Structures are given as C-alpha cells and as structure tokens.
Amino acid sequence: MADFQTMGCTPPLKPSDVHLWWIEPQTCQLSHDSLWSVLDEAEQTRAQRFVKDRLTNHYVLAHGALRHLLGQYLQQAPSALRFQSNSHGKPHLDLKQNSLQLQFNLSHCRDQVLIGVSLEQPLGVDIEVPRDSHDILALAQRFFAPAESQALLALPQAEQLQAFYRTWTRKEAFVKGIGRGLAFSLESFAVSSDLETLSPVIAISQEAKALSDWSLYTFEPGPIMSLAVKKGNHCIQTFRWTG
Numbered sequence: 001m002a003d004f005q006t007m008g009c010t011p012p013l014k015p016s017d018v019h020l021w022w023i024e025p026q027t028c029q030l031s032h033d034s035l036w037s038v039l040d041e042a043e044q045t046r047a048q049r050f051v052k053d054r055l056t057n058h059y060v061l062a063h064g065a066l067r068h069l070l071g072q073y074l075q076q077a078p079s080a081l082r083f084q085s086n087s088h089g090k091p092h093l094d095l096k097q098n099s100l101q102l103q104f105n106l107s108h109c110r111d112q113v114l115i116g117v118s119l120e121q122p123l124g125v126d127i128e129v130p131r132d133s134h135d136i137l138a139l140a141q142r143f144f145a146p147a148e149s150q151a152l153l154a155l156p157q158a159e160q161l162q163a164f165y166r167t168w169t170r171k172e173a174f175v176k177g178i179g180r181g182l183a184f185s186l187e188s189f190a191v192s193s194d195l196e197t198l199s200p201v202i203a204i205s206q207e208a209k210a211l212s213d214w215s216l217y218t219f220e221p222g223p224i225m226s227l228a229v230k231k232g233n234h235c236i237q238t239f240r241w242t243g
Contacts, residue, residue, distance in 0.1 A: 035064025
C-alpha cells in the first residue's frame with residue numbers, strides 16, 4: 001500500500017512526476033468558508049443547487065481544494081484561476097494562466113477527494129468508497145466488458161466487492177484520462193481486477209486500440225483510488241493534503 005505523506009503545500013513537480021492528493025474533511029485544516037471563498041460564481045451556484053447540505057460540503061471541499069493546490073503549483077491566487085472544458089466536459093486550466101502546462105483531474109466520492117496533477121502528461125483519476133448495498137454483479141453485467149464480468153463471477157464472494165470497485169475505478173480513470181468520460185464505451189476495453197498496483201488497458205474495439213497506450217495504478221488506503229496515465233517512466237508520489 002502506498003504511503004500517503006501528509007503535506008500542507010505542494011512539493012516541486014518534475015516532468016516525470018505524477019502527484020496524487022487524497023483529501024478528507026477531517027484532515028483539511030481550511031474552513032468551509034475559506035474553501036467557499038475561492039470558488040467562482042458558477043461553482044458557488046452549482047454548490048447551492050444541492051438539496052442536501054452534505055453534498056454541498058463535499059463539492060466545496062473538492063473544488064476548493066483543487067483551486068488551492070493548482071494555485072500553489074502556479075503561484076497564483078486560487079480564486080483567480082479560470083477553467084475551461086473540452087467537448088466531453090473534461091476541465092482544464094485557461095491556457096493563458098497555465099504557464100507550467102499543468103494537467104490535472106479531480107474525483108470525489110462522498111467526502112473523499114482525489115486530485116492528480118502532472119506536467120504536460122494527460123491523466124485521469126477516480127476514487128470510490130466500497131458499498132455492499134449495490135448489486136455489483138448486475139452493474140458489472142451492464143457496464144463491464146464480458147471478460148471482466150466473468151472474472152468477477154469467478155472470484156469467491158468475499159473478494160467480489162473490492163474487485164468490482166478496483167475494476168470500476170480503473171475504467172473510470174482511463175475514460176477520464178483520455179478526455180472522453182462516459183461518452184466512451186466501458187465495454188470497449190478491459191482491465192484487470194487483481195491486487196497489483198500497476199495494470200494495463202486491454203483494448204477490445206478498434207477505437208480503444210488506438211487509445212490503449214496507458215498504464216493504470218491502483219491504491220487502497222481505505223477508499224479505492226485509481227490513476228490512468230500514458231505509459232512512461234513515471235514517478236508517482238502520494239500525499240494527504242491538510243490545506
């Protein structure tokens with residue numbers, strides 16, 4: 001299991017580095033008001049649309065932390081950052097502000113947040129908190145490639161929940177990394193559900209084959225976290241952000 005080093009500020013980011021930041025409300029020292037104050041008008045409006053306060057709080061934590069981290073890397077005020085999106089909704093920094101050509105990706109599940117940051121290298125992340133209330137076998141049959149569903153069914157029942165979420169986060173991280181999100185068929189490629197930290201993308205469709213030059217990394221410090229990044233000599237560093 002990766003050691004998530006507790007940090008309140010960003011360390012130097014080298015071209016081969018990928019920084020993964022795990023954020024939880026109990027370890028974040030910034031208040032809700034401090035996080036709220038750096039959001040732009042559109043983000044504040046979206047946060048206010050949630051019916052339940054806890055969902056608002058989760059959103060504010062995730063997006064406020066993202067702004068603070070990117071602001072530290074770029075040495076800019078978090079509230080001054082401007083975001084744009086590609087045609088599939090993947091956000092990126094305004095090119096005029098992004099002097100380092102930072103790449104980033106954000107995921108949050110309940111109050112757990114994961115942020116990946118690199119220099120120039122596209123990446124995707126996903127974090128999930130396993131819940132045994134879901135019918136994971138039905139979800140697998142609906143969204144997974146046939147080989148993935150069969151592999152899940154072949155496991156002892158006690159191992160199926162972790163394996164399902166390991167597969168799910170790897171697939172989500174990949175489609176986010178390539179910038180396509182759920183517009184890209186989850187059945188067009190397969191991943192392993194084993195415990196290895198590093199896993200390849202196995203292309204099935206022709207479209208997936210053209211995009212399969214990626215590596216997947218999974219960490220399980222409690223929540224299940226996956227990172228997708230183009231194959232290369234990466235130095236992946238894992239941190240817990242305190243603000």
